[in-house]
Amino acid sequence: MAVVQQNRQRYKEAGVDIDAANQAVEMMKSAVRATYNAAVLADVGSFGGLYALTDLPARPVLVASTDGVGTKVKLAADLGRWQGIGHDIVNHCVNDILVQNARPSFFPRLCGVKQTDSRASRRGCRRHGRGVQG
Template sequence: MKNAVRATFTPNVLADVGSFGGLFALTDLPADPVLVASTDGVGTKVKLAADLGRWRSIGHDLVNHCV
């Protein structure tokens, strides 16, 4: 899978597969900004929510990981 992902890289990709975030240089814009994208799971919070029967915070976490 890593090779398939690397095959899509352009010179603007600043980080290799496996980093905590994808870094993409926006060099055509003033001040050379970098776009950073990441994803993560809610981890052990799901077990804690199940133990407590409280799922609302898990929904918030899932949405926040996507925004």
């Protein structure tokens, strides 16, 4: 158990508060579950969403979109007004799917960071035999 506590402390020192993250998940569970339909197969907290494709045509094509709201996040932070940001992110992704004559089925989690090394993302995708989408 001491190792687990040590790791938690190391994460916390690096800016990752596992206890706060777990508390946030607990606080939003009921709100997230309220968005579920019969096709949702995994509950809150799983590492990937499971979504049944039983109502799709014989040869379905999935269209996925994960987007951000750009400078609106900076504006929201400056003003301390975050109410519409989550809705805006979902709208961006839904619109990106609708313009391709597809229907949105689920919303992937989005992790926004200040900067990233896109080369590392590409290497990771190649390593797993997956293409970068979008």
